[in-house]
Amino acid sequence: MTTTATRSRSRSDVTLQQQIRANRFRTFLVLLGFGLLSAVFVGVIAVAYQPGVAGLVGIVAIVYGVVSWFAAGSIIASASGAHKVSKEDQPEVYRLLENVAIAAGIPKTPDLYMIDDPSPNAFAAGRDPEHAYVAVTTGILKLMDKRELEGVLAHEMSHVRNRDVRLMSLAAVLVGVIALAADLLMRITIFGGGSDEREGGLGAIGIAIGIVAAILAPIGASLLQLSLSRRREYLADASAVEITGDAEGLAMALAALRDDTTPLHTVTRATAHLYIESPLRDHQGLRSSLGGLFDTHPPLEDRIARLEQMGGFTLPAAPAARA
Amino acid sequence: MTVLIIVIVIVLALLAWVAYSYNRLVRLRNESEQGFSGIDIQLKRRADLIPNLVESVKAYAAHEQGVFDEVAQARAATLSAQGVAGAAEAAGQTGAALGRLFAVAEAYPQLRASENFKQLQDELTDTEDKIAAARRYYNSVVQAFNTAQQTFPASLIAGTFGFSPREYFRLEDDHDRDPVAVSF
Numbered sequence: 001m002t003t004t005a006t007r008s009r010s011r012s013d014v015t016l017q018q019q020i021r022a023n024r025f026r027t028f029l030v031l032l033g034f035g036l037l038s039a040v041f042v043g044v045i046a047v048a049y050q051p052g053v054a055g056l057v058g059i060v061a062i063v064y065g066v067v068s069w070f071a072a073g074s075i076i077a078s079a080s081g082a083h084k085v086s087k088e089d090q091p092e093v094y095r096l097l098e099n100v101a102i103a104a105g106i107p108k109t110p111d112l113y114m115i116d117d118p119s120p121n122a123f124a125a126g127r128d129p130e131h132a133y134v135a136v137t138t139g140i141l142k143l144m145d146k147r148e149l150e151g152v153l154a155h156e157m158s159h160v161r162n163r164d165v166r167l168m169s170l171a172a173v174l175v176g177v178i179a180l181a182a183d184l185l186m187r188i189t190i191f192g193g194g195s196d197e198r199e200g201g202l203g204a205i206g207i208a209i210g211i212v213a214a215i216l217a218p219i220g221a222s223l224l225q226l227s228l229s230r231r232r233e234y235l236a237d238a239s240a241v242e243i244t245g246d247a248e249g250l251a252m253a254l255a256a257l258r259d260d261t262t263p264l265h266t267v268t269r270a271t272a273h274l275y276i277e278s279p280l281r282d283h284q285g286l287r288s289s290l291g292g293l294f295d296t297h298p299p300l301e302d303r304i305a306r307l308e309q310m311g312g313f314t315l316p317a318a319p320a321a322r323a
Numbered sequence: 324m325t326v327l328i329i330v331i332v333i334v335l336a337l338l339a340w341v342a343y344s345y346n347r348l349v350r351l352r353n354e355s356e357q358g359f360s361g362i363d364i365q366l367k368r369r370a371d372l373i374p375n376l377v378e379s380v381k382a383y384a385a386h387e388q389g390v391f392d393e394v395a396q397a398r399a400a401t402l403s404a405q406g407v408a409g410a411a412e413a414a415g416q417t418g419a420a421l422g423r424l425f426a427v428a429e430a431y432p433q434l435r436a437s438e439n440f441k442q443l444q445d446e447l448t449d450t451e452d453k454i455a456a457a458r459r460y461y462n463s464v465v466q467a468f469n470t471a472q473q474t475f476p477a478s479l480i481a482g483t484f485g486f487s488p489r490e491y492f493r494l495e496d497d498h499d500r501d502p503v504a505v506s507f
Binding site: 095098099100102103104105107242243245 | 354361453455460463
């Protein structure tokens with residue numbers, strides 16, 4: 001027992017490199033998928049309307065793609081209401097973040113962002129470790145002690161270290177936009193905007209656009225699923241334990257998240273996968289209507305159980321009220 | 324012809340494997356060097372805090388010269404330490420000396436209440452947390468590096484290109500958190 005424990009203390013170097021490589025590949029897939037879907041979108045518009053409009057949409061898509069690559073982090077920050085805080089504002093949290101970055105071997109401590117929300121949650125986003133930030137809600141600072149918070153920050157730091165952040169950020173801004181685009185297409189179909197000159201053709205075109213929109217939306221959703229396996233949350237938990245050497249701290253943090261039921265205010269389908277715990281609670285429509293199929297996170301109970309196994313401890317069971 | 328192609332493919336595969344293993348060892352060696360300089364930065368930072376700390380304690384307990392000398396020696400040892408083992412030894416010495424300095428400070432409530440002392444103590448605690456974090460990173464990278472050198476067949480590459488195992492950064496009284504098994 002002791003020998004295995006000591007041996008596996010080492011950073012899983014091979015696993016980390018594999019993760020980084022897999023994430024690069026998946027990032028490429030997300031970009032490719034975005035490009036292909038944009039091309040289809042442009043093609044449909046060219047056929048249904050005019051090439052001029054299609055060209056414009058194409059340019060917009062390219063600009064959006066480039067901007068996303070560089071500014072995904074900022075887009076997500078403003079979409080989730082996170083704002084940067086300095087070391088002076090939050091010295092304790094910031095120091096904890098510095099320590100976790102050092103233990104993870106990340107030369108530059110990521111920026112610290114805050115979300116004014118009583119719901120406890122956290123996420124990391126950004127292009128690469130140099131441009132990454134870790135965002136925490138005011139609720140999580142209130143809920144957790146230093147040890148638990150260290151576990152949460154280490155979990156986020158693992159996402160930064162193995163390049164999950166870039167993939168997850170890009171997925172949010174590129175794949176998330178598909179739902180938006182599909183929505184837009186539907187609206188055009190219903191109101192028939194922009195087709196005044198083509199009398200009589202509206203019916204056929206409308207049906208075509210409707211079909212495309214109906215195809216695009218689930219493709220977007222599956223792409224999100226494809227690029228963001230739930231396995232990465234387990235991996236980030238395991239890496240967090242390597243970083244802090246404290247499985248119990250993270251497990252207690254997850255238990256605290258499990259027992260809290262405050263829903264997060266500013267969250268969309270596109271950013272849900274970023275958070276340490278799914279911000280879409282059970283009782284909210286989107287999640288329950290789709291069942292567990294589109295869950296972005298594995299159940300907290302599972303994650304806690306794995307941590308218990310790693311650390312060889314047992315947390316007190318969940319309050320009975322929740323069962 | 325076919326035989327030639329097979330031989331070429333095998334040779335290329337071998338070369339690719341050698342390059343991969345070699346690059347991996349180089350990366351791990353660089354990472355462990357960076358890891359050590361990470362510890363070093365924090366140790367130096369702690370050494371930089373010492374003069375002010377000693378001054379503030381001296382103001383209340385000037386007669387405790389023995390402790391001050393001990394701290395000064397440990398600080399000098401930190402600044403002149405060579406290699407991992409040397410740095411670890413000096414770090415242990417500094418930790419023990421600072422422990423005694425704070426034990427002295429305990430006896431002076433006015434000192435403990437002073438803003439300046441509190442701030443120094445706070446910064447020192449932070450530095451010590453950071454030393455611990457940097458050690459954790461360094462030791463885990465060294466373990467990965469050493470394991471990579473010792474496991475067959477990469478050990479052949481390590482031997483050929485003269486890689487050697489690195490020392491862990493260990494303190495005398497190692498109260499680091501218990502190791503945990505990590506499984507994927």
